[in-house]
Amino acid sequence: MFDIHEKNLVLYGFKEYALETLQLMPSTYSRYEVILEDFLDILISEKVENDNFVKIFSEANISRITRKTNSVRPTLINLLDFYQKEGFLEDETLYYKLLNIIKNVYSSQKDSIPLKENTNFLTPQEIRNLFSDKVIYKNRQESLLVPLISSLAFFCMFKQEFILNLRLDDIDLKNKLIRNIRRKDNLHLVEWIEMNEITYNYLNQYWGYRNNIEVNSNYLLLYDKNQITNGHITNLFGSLNRNDNKDLVNSKKISTDILVKSMIFYILDATDGIGIYDILLLQEKNKYFYDALNEYLSIRKSENKDSVIKQYSLESILRKNPIKPQIGLYSEIKDINIEDLEAFFMENDRNLQSDKITIQRLVRDSRIAQSLKQFYQHECQVCRLKLKRADGSFLTEAHHIKPYNKKHRGDDRKENLVVLCPNCHAQFDDSYFAIHPDTNKVHCIFGEDDPKHETPLLILEGHNLGVNYLQYAWKEFERKKQTL
Numbered sequence: 001m002f003d004i005h006e007k008n009l010v011l012y013g014f015k016e017y018a019l020e021t022l023q024l025m026p027s028t029y030s031r032y033e034v035i036l037e038d039f040l041d042i043l044i045s046e047k048v049e050n051d052n053f054v055k056i057f058s059e060a061n062i063s064r065i066t067r068k069t070n071s072v073r074p075t076l077i078n079l080l081d082f083y084q085k086e087g088f089l090e091d092e093t094l095y096y097k098l099l100n101i102i103k104n105v106y107s108s109q110k111d112s113i114p115l116k117e118n119t120n121f122l123t124p125q126e127i128r129n130l131f132s133d134k135v136i137y138k139n140r141q142e143s144l145l146v147p148l149i150s151s152l153a154f155f156c157m158f159k160q161e162f163i164l165n166l167r168l169d170d171i172d173l174k175n176k177l178i179r180n181i182r183r184k185d186n187l188h189l190v191e192w193i194e195m196n197e198i199t200y201n202y203l204n205q206y207w208g209y210r211n212n213i214e215v216n217s218n219y220l221l222l223y224d225k226n227q228i229t230n231g232h233i234t235n236l237f238g239s240l241n242r243n244d245n246k247d248l249v250n251s252k253k254i255s256t257d258i259l260v261k262s263m264i265f266y267i268l269d270a271t272d273g274i275g276i277y278d279i280l281l282l283q284e285k286n287k288y289f290y291d292a293l294n295e296y297l298s299i300r301k302s303e304n305k306d307s308v309i310k311q312y313s314l315e316s317i318l319r320k321n322p323i324k325p326q327i328g329l330y331s332e333i334k335d336i337n338i339e340d341l342e343a344f345f346m347e348n349d350r351n352l353q354s355d356k357i358t359i360q361r362l363v364r365d366s367r368i369a370q371s372l373k374q375f376y377q378h379e380c381q382v383c384r385l386k387l388k389r390a391d392g393s394f395l396t397e398a399h400h401i402k403p404y405n406k407k408h409r410g411d412d413r414k415e416n417l418v419v420l421c422p423n424c425h426a427q428f429d430d431s432y433f434a435i436h437p438d439t440n441k442v443h444c445i446f447g448e449d450d451p452k453h454e455t456p457l458l459i460l461e462g463h464n465l466g467v468n469y470l471q472y473a474w475k476e477f478e479r480k481k482q483t484l
């Protein structure tokens with residue numbers, strides 16, 4: 001039962017947790033402390049058992065807090081975290097349930113909490129507005145830098161420190177590539193990433209301007225002829241909270257942090273979490289990653305999922321019928337449905353008119369595979385089989401000639417794909433088969449022993465196989481042959 005003694009124990013434990021584990025500023029902690037005292041007094045008067053977390057964080061009890069400041073929500077969330085991290089609250093499902101109760105109670109009271117404090121993520125509509133011509137800038141520098149920095153943070157998920165330090169030779173404008181500067185600390189990350197059209201367009205515009213600045217500097221982003229700083233970026237984003245623009249982002253304070261986090265969150269959400277793998281190819285597990293993952297899990301696990309989803313206006317990017325990964329089938333079943341993401345960006349929005357937003361291939365473009373299968377009318381390019389399922393659809397699979405995975409890093413261009421029946425596909429994945437780069441004939445690792453050896457691959461006009469991919473796979477095939 002909560003009493004004075006229990007209250008002091010919680011206050012003492014929470015203080016240690018807040019100042020030492022969370023490293024909160026003492027001034028922040030003081031704001032939380034007064035609310036916590038208030039809350040603990042309520043628990044004493046309600047005679048709540050000190051391990052009954054459902055009661056402690058019940059809507060009734062947390063609503064009784066008399067102070068209505070912005071600090072109530074973080075105080076309660078930190079208290080809940082404290083109970084969890086210190087091992088008092090072990091039930092993870094319960095943790096998320098209670099977290100959502102807190103979030104619901106302290107987000108619907110709009111009069112007590114300003115909207116900008118309401119969420120740490122941007123909604124799809126706010127993102128669309130940000131990259132639209134609705135934003136009004138005061139000068140050229142602002143109009144070039146704000147969208148460019150925003151797109152580097154959002155689409156490339158670069159944290160601010162990296163953006164500040166981008167150099168001219170980190171950009172390959174001709175090939176639309178940008179160096180993944182995170183890689184210097186993590187060699188398993190990919191080295192270059194593709195820019196999407198939006199980033200490319202902003203960079204292209206800035207490039208012309210940058211080249212006319214007479215200055216001897218290798219840094220890409222300059223502010224009044226100097227390397228851009230954190231302070232400059234804060235000022236630049238301030239332009240989005242001016243009266244002209246603030247409605248576009250619902251008065252949320254825009255920062256590179258919120259942009260990076262939002263993108264990670266969208267990917268997790270649009271891919272049912274599967275995109276995690278692709279995110280990790282691009283970046284280390286950092287604070288943003290955990291924030292976004294936590295938010296995603298809290299929505300997925302919450303019982304009042306719908307209301308949380310509405311709170312973030314995420315309806316438009318959530319899948320209507322999530323595709324469940326099926327064990328034992330080719331991994332393409334797990335392939336990401338980019339259409340959802342694309343739809344939310346493109347939907348009735350002429351401001352984002354680029355015809356292709358690939359989100360840096362974070363998400364596998366299964367549409368290319370889909371259209372290629374249709375192009376071959378679901379006929380296996382090796383054995384010409386057309387396998388039908390019981391529901392009338394066809395059972396074909398797309399094979400990446402240069403494998404799409406962390407080790408081989410193939411990609412999803414149709415030049416790297418062939419359409420196969422499941423049998424032939426399994427044999428390709430096993431390097432039992434390979435395509436000869438000069439003849440486009442299928443070779444079997446045991447040569448003449450297999451009747452399909454030297455079968456010419458069915459290749460329709462309009463689909464050319466990339467020689468580099470073929471050579472890559474051929475080398476793997478030869479290597480495997482040596483080991484026989």
Ligand SMILES: [Zn+2]
Pocket residue numbers: 380381382383384385420421422423424425
């Ligand atoms: Zn086949």
